[in-house]
Amino acid sequence: xxxxxxxxxxxxxxxxxxxxxxxxxxxxxxxxxxxxxxxxxxxxxxxxxxxxxxxxxxxxxxxxxxxxxxxxxxxxxxxxxxxxxxxxxxxxxxxxxxxxxxxxxxxxxxxxxxxxxxxxxxxxxxxxxxxxxxxxxxxxxxxxxxxxxxxxxxxxxxxxxxxxxxxxxxxxxxxxxxxxxxxxxxxxxxxxxxxxxxxxxxxxxxxxxxxxxxxxxxxxxxxxxxxxxxxxxxxxxxxxxxxxxxxxxxxxxxxxxxxxxxxxxxxxxxxxxxxxxxxxxxxxxxxxxxxxxxxxxxxxxxxxxxxxxxxxxxxxxxxxxxxxxxxxxxxxxxxxxxxxxxxxxxxxxxxxxxxxxxxxxxxxxxxxxxxxxxxxxxxxxxxxxxxxxxxxxxxxxxxxxxxxxxxxxxxxxxxxxxxxxxxxxxxxxxxxxxxxxxxxxxxxxxxxxxxxxxxxxxxxxxxxxxxxxxxxxxxxxxxxxxxxxxxxxxxxxxxxxxxxxxxxxxxxx
Amino acid sequence: xxxxxxxxxxxxxxxxxxxxxxxxxxxxxxxxxxxxxxxxxxxxxxxxxxxxxxxxxxxxxxxxxxxxxxxxxxxxxxxxxxxxxxxxxxxxxxxxxxxxxxxxxxxxxxxxxxxxxxxxxxxxxxxxxxxxxxxxxxxxxxxxxxxxxxxxxxxxxxxxxxxxxxxxxxxxxxxxxxxxxxxxxxxxxxxxxxxxxxxxxxxxxxxxxxxxxxxxxxxxxxxxxxxxxxxxxxxxxxxxxxxxxxxxxxxxxxxxxxxxxxxxxxxxxxxxxxxxxxxxxxxxxxxxxxxxxxxxxxxxxxxxxxxxxxxxxxxxxxxxxxxxxxxxxxxxxxxxxxxxxxxxxxxxxxxxxxxxxxxxxxxxxxxxxxxxxxxxxxxxxxxxxxxxxxxxx
Numbered sequence: 001x002x003x004x005x006x007x008x009x010x011x012x013x014x015x016x017x018x019x020x021x022x023x024x025x026x027x028x029x030x031x032x033x034x035x036x037x038x039x040x041x042x043x044x045x046x047x048x049x050x051x052x053x054x055x056x057x058x059x060x061x062x063x064x065x066x067x068x069x070x071x072x073x074x075x076x077x078x079x080x081x082x083x084x085x086x087x088x089x090x091x092x093x094x095x096x097x098x099x100x101x102x103x104x105x106x107x108x109x110x111x112x113x114x115x116x117x118x119x120x121x122x123x124x125x126x127x128x129x130x131x132x133x134x135x136x137x138x139x140x141x142x143x144x145x146x147x148x149x150x151x152x153x154x155x156x157x158x159x160x161x162x163x164x165x166x167x168x169x170x171x172x173x174x175x176x177x178x179x180x181x182x183x184x185x186x187x188x189x190x191x192x193x194x195x196x197x198x199x200x201x202x203x204x205x206x207x208x209x210x211x212x213x214x215x216x217x218x219x220x221x222x223x224x225x226x227x228x229x230x231x232x233x234x235x236x237x238x239x240x241x242x243x244x245x246x247x248x249x250x251x252x253x254x255x256x257x258x259x260x261x262x263x264x265x266x267x268x269x270x271x272x273x274x275x276x277x278x279x280x281x282x283x284x285x286x287x288x289x290x291x292x293x294x295x296x297x298x299x300x301x302x303x304x305x306x307x308x309x310x311x312x313x314x315x316x317x318x319x320x321x322x323x324x325x326x327x328x329x330x331x332x333x334x335x336x337x338x339x340x341x342x343x344x345x346x347x348x349x350x351x352x353x354x355x356x357x358x359x360x361x362x363x364x365x366x367x368x369x370x371x372x373x374x375x376x377x378x379x380x381x382x383x384x385x386x387x388x389x390x391x392x393x394x395x396x397x398x399x400x401x402x403x404x405x406x407x408x409x410x411x412x413x414x415x416x417x418x419x420x421x422x423x424x425x426x427x428x429x430x431x432x433x434x435x436x437x438x439x440x441x442x443x444x445x446x447x448x449x450x451x452x453x454x455x456x457x458x459x460x461x462x463x464x465x466x467x468x469x470x471x472x473x474x475x476x477x478x479x480x481x482x483x484x485x486x487x488x489x490x491x492x493x494x495x496x497x498x499x500x501x502x503x504x505x506x507x508x509x
Numbered sequence: 510x511x512x513x514x515x516x517x518x519x520x521x522x523x524x525x526x527x528x529x530x531x532x533x534x535x536x537x538x539x540x541x542x543x544x545x546x547x548x549x550x551x552x553x554x555x556x557x558x559x560x561x562x563x564x565x566x567x568x569x570x571x572x573x574x575x576x577x578x579x580x581x582x583x584x585x586x587x588x589x590x591x592x593x594x595x596x597x598x599x600x601x602x603x604x605x606x607x608x609x610x611x612x613x614x615x616x617x618x619x620x621x622x623x624x625x626x627x628x629x630x631x632x633x634x635x636x637x638x639x640x641x642x643x644x645x646x647x648x649x650x651x652x653x654x655x656x657x658x659x660x661x662x663x664x665x666x667x668x669x670x671x672x673x674x675x676x677x678x679x680x681x682x683x684x685x686x687x688x689x690x691x692x693x694x695x696x697x698x699x700x701x702x703x704x705x706x707x708x709x710x711x712x713x714x715x716x717x718x719x720x721x722x723x724x725x726x727x728x729x730x731x732x733x734x735x736x737x738x739x740x741x742x743x744x745x746x747x748x749x750x751x752x753x754x755x756x757x758x759x760x761x762x763x764x765x766x767x768x769x770x771x772x773x774x775x776x777x778x779x780x781x782x783x784x785x786x787x788x789x790x791x792x793x794x795x796x797x798x799x800x801x802x803x804x805x806x807x808x809x810x811x812x813x814x815x816x817x818x819x820x821x822x823x824x825x826x827x828x829x830x831x832x833x834x835x836x837x838x839x840x841x842x843x844x845x846x847x848x849x850x851x852x853x854x855x856x857x858x859x860x861x862x863x864x865x866x867x868x869x870x871x872x873x874x875x876x877x878x879x880x881x882x883x884x885x886x887x888x889x890x891x892x893x894x895x896x897x898x899x900x901x902x
Contacts, residue, residue: 309792332792352784352787355850356850360779367777368773371772375772
C-alpha cells in the first residue's frame with residue numbers, strides 16, 4: 001500500500017486557542033480511515049486545513065499528498081486535486097434539481113451554455129453509482145436527508161474524487177439509511193477511492209474503517225489498525241480515561257403519576273387530512289425516566305412538540321393531566337406554567353439564541369424569575385447563571401461567553417439549565433445526546449438521573465436504542481403516529497422494540 | 510475563573526466598534542470645525558449652529574430609537590417618512606382648518622401613528638407578510654393619503670403653542686437671563702449621572718468577573734463625554750437655552766436605553782431577533798412583540814411628524830420624503846445587524862448624530878446635494894464594512 005496523504009505536525013492557532021497541536025495523520029491509498037474524537041477535539045479544524053478552507057500559510061506543519069507538498073489556497077485548489085469534503089450541514093440547493101445540484105459550479109457546458117442532454121445522462125450514471133433511482137429533474141427538497149447525503153456523494157464523484165472526506169455523515173440519518181451509506185463507502189473503496197470518515201458512532205467505525213486515528217484536545221493520540229479497534233480502547237483514547245460504565249448508576253425511586261396524556265390526536269399543519277398522531281397516551285411518574293422509541297418519522301417529536309404549547313400541528317385534541325389535574329398546554333407559556341419543559345432535538349435552530357451570551361440564554365424562558373415588574377435584576381440574573389454553570393459543569397471562561405462558541409455538550413447543558421430554571425415537573429428531552437461526544441453524554445445522563453432523583457419526571461426521546469435501554473425505567477414504542485407498545489426495563493430489548501415496530505407496520509400494510 | 514488581564518490595546522481592539530463610533534463622531538466634528546473655520550472663517554461649534562444641529566436632526570434620532578427595535582426584531586420599516594408627512598398633515602388639518610386646541614391635537618396624532626403602526630404590524634406579525642413589502646406599501650399609501658389630505662397644498666401657519674414643540678426653549682427657572690442657568694444645571698446633572706452610571710456598571714462588571722475596561726480608558730472616555738456634554742450645554746445656554754426638542758429627545762433616549770437593556774420585554778425583542786423559533790419555544794409571544802414594535806414605531810414617527818411640521822411651520826405634501834433612509838442608515842451606522850438581534854440605543858444615537866453633523870457641515874460648506882448623497886452613502890457602506898470586517902477577523 002502507498003501513502004496517499006500525510007499530514008505532519010499540523011498546528012493551527014486561533015486567537016486565544018490552540019485548536020491543533022502538532023497533529024499527525026497518515027492515510028493509505030484505498031483505505032477508509034476513521035477520525036474519532038470528542039466535540040471540540042479538532043477534527044473539523046484538521047479537515048478544514050486539509051481542504052484549503054484554512055489556506056496554506058495559515059497553519060504550521062506540512063501536508064504531503066501523492067508525494068508532493070500540498071499548498072492549497074482555497075477549496076477549489078483542493079477539489080482540483082480530488083480532495084472533496086462533505087460537511088455535516090449539507091451544501092445542496094433545495095429548490096434546484098438533482099442534476100443542477102450535481103454539476104453546480106462544475107456544469108457540463110460549452111461557452112457557458114449548459115448541455116442538458118449530456119447533463120441528464122451523466123446524472124443518471126452518477127445516481128446509479130450511489131444506488132439512487134430518482135429522476136435527474138427531481139428537486140432536492142423532495143428528498144429525505146438520507147438521499148440528500150447520497151446526492152452529496154454523487155456530487156463528489158462528479159468531480160473525480162480521489163480522497164473523500166465525510167464529516168459525521170450519519171448523524172442525521174436513521175438506521176437503514178446509515179447502512180446504505182456505509183455500504184456505499186465500502187463499494188467506493190473497492191473502486192479505489194480513499195475515504196476519511198469522521199464519526200462518533202463506534203459501531204459504524206467498527207464496520208467500515210481499516211484504521212482509525214483518535215484526536216484529543218487538538219493532538220493526535222493514537223492510530224489503531226483494524227485488529228486493534230475495540231470500543232473500550234477508542235473510548236479510553238478519546239476521553240483519556242477508562243469508562244467502565246457508559247451509563248451512570250441509579251436506583252429508581254418512582255412515585256405517583258405526574259403527567260398523564262390520553263387520547264392525543266394531531267393533524268399535519270399543511271397537508272389536510274393527514275393525521276400525524278393517533279390516539280396517543282402515556283404517563284410519567286415522579287422520579288421516573290420514560291423513553292419513547294421509534295424510527296424517524298414515527299411521530300415522536302411531533303407528539304412532544306404538539307404537547308408543548310401546540311408548537312406543532314393543527315386540530316389538536318386530547319387531554320393532559322399534571323398531578324391528576326387537567327391542564328391547558330395550548331401555548332408554550334401555559335405549558336411551562338403547567339410544569340412542562342421541552343428540550344428540542346435541534347439545539348442550534350430551536351433551542352438557543354446562538355449569538356447571545358450563556359446568561360441570557362439560561363434566563364430566557366423565565367425572565368420573570370430575575371425581574372421585578374418587568375425590570376431585570378442583572379445581578380441576580382448573573383448569580384442564577386453562575387449557579388447553573390457550576391451545578392451543570394458548563395465548561396466556559398464565563399457566563400458572558402456567546403453560546404455559539406461552546407461545544408455541543410456544553411450547549412446542551414445551557415439548554416437544560418434554561419429549562420431547569422423554570423422549575424418543571426416533567427422534562428421532555430428530544431434526542432438529548434445527539435451530536436455530543438462520549439464524555440459529555442455521560443454527564444448529560446448523570447444530569448437526567450439527578451432530575452429524576454429530585455422527583456421530576458423525565459421523558460427521553462432517542463433514536464439510539466442502547467441509550468434508551470441503558471437509561472429508561474419504561475419505554476413506549478411509537479410507530480406511524482401511534483404508541484404501539486410499552487415495555488418495562490426488564491422486558492425491553494432492541495429486538496423487542498424492533499419487533500413491535502415491524503409487527504405494527506406489517507398490520508398497516 | 511478570571512480571564513487573564515489584557516492590555517489597553519487589546520481592550521480597545523475588543524471594543525473597537527463601541528469606542529470607534531464615538532471617536533468617529535469626535536473626529537468628524539473636529540474635521541468640520543477646522544475646515545469651516547479655514548474655508549469660511551465661521552465657527553462650526555457656535556451656539557446657534559449647535560442648536561440648529563439638534564433641531565434639524567431631532568426627528569431622525571427619535572425615529573431611529575423605534576427603528577432600532579424594529580431592526581433588532583429582524584424587520585424593517587420603510588414607511589416612516591410617509592407617516593411623518595401624513596401625521597404632519599393630520600396635525601395641520603386639525604389645528605389650522607378645524608381649530609382644535611394643541612393639547613388635543615398632539616395625543617390624536619400620536620394615536621393616528623399608533624393605528625398606522627398597528628395596521629402594518631398586524632400583517633407583518635400575524636400574517637407573516639415580509640415587513641419590507643408591507644411597509645413599502647405603507648410608504649406609497651401614506652404618501653398618497655398625505656397628498657389627498659392636504660389637497661396637494663401647504664397648510665399653515667401653526668399657532669405658537671404648536672410651533673413650540675420644535676422651536677420652543679425651556680425657560681430659565683433661575684431668571685438670570687444669559688447664560689441660561691437652568692440649561693447649565695441640567696446638563697451638569699446629566700453629565701454627573703452618566704459618569705455615575707458608568708462607574709456603577711464598571712463595578713458590577715468587576716463583581717461578575719468580567720474584565721473591566723482599563724481605568725485609563727474609562728477615565729478618558731468619561732472625561733470626553735462629560736466635557737462634550739458640558740460644552741454643548743454651555744453653548745446652548747449662551748444662545749436661547751435648552752430646546753424643547755432636546756429635552757424630549759434626551760428623555761426618550763434614556764427611556765429606550767433602559768427599556769432595551771433592563772426590561773424583560775426589551776430582552777425578549779433581542780431574543781426574538783436572534784432566534785425567533787427558540788424564543789417562541791421559550792414561551793415568548795413573538796407575534797405580539799413584533800406587532801408592538803411596529804405600533805411603537807408608528808407613535809414615534811407621528812411624534813417626529815409633528816416636530817417636522819412645527820419646525821417648518823406648515824405641513825407640506827413632501828414633508829418626510831426620504832426620511833426613512835436617513836433613519837435606517839443611522840441605525841446601521843450605529844451598529845445594528847441586518848439579520849436582527851444586535852444593536853444598542855447609544856450606538857444608534859451616535860449614528861444619527863454622525864449623519865446629522867455631516868449633513869449640517871456639508872451644507873454650511875456649500876457642498877452640493879449631489880456630493881452630499883454620495884458621501885453619506887459611502888459613510889454608511891464604510892461603517893457596515895467595518896463591522897463585517899471586525900466580525901470576521
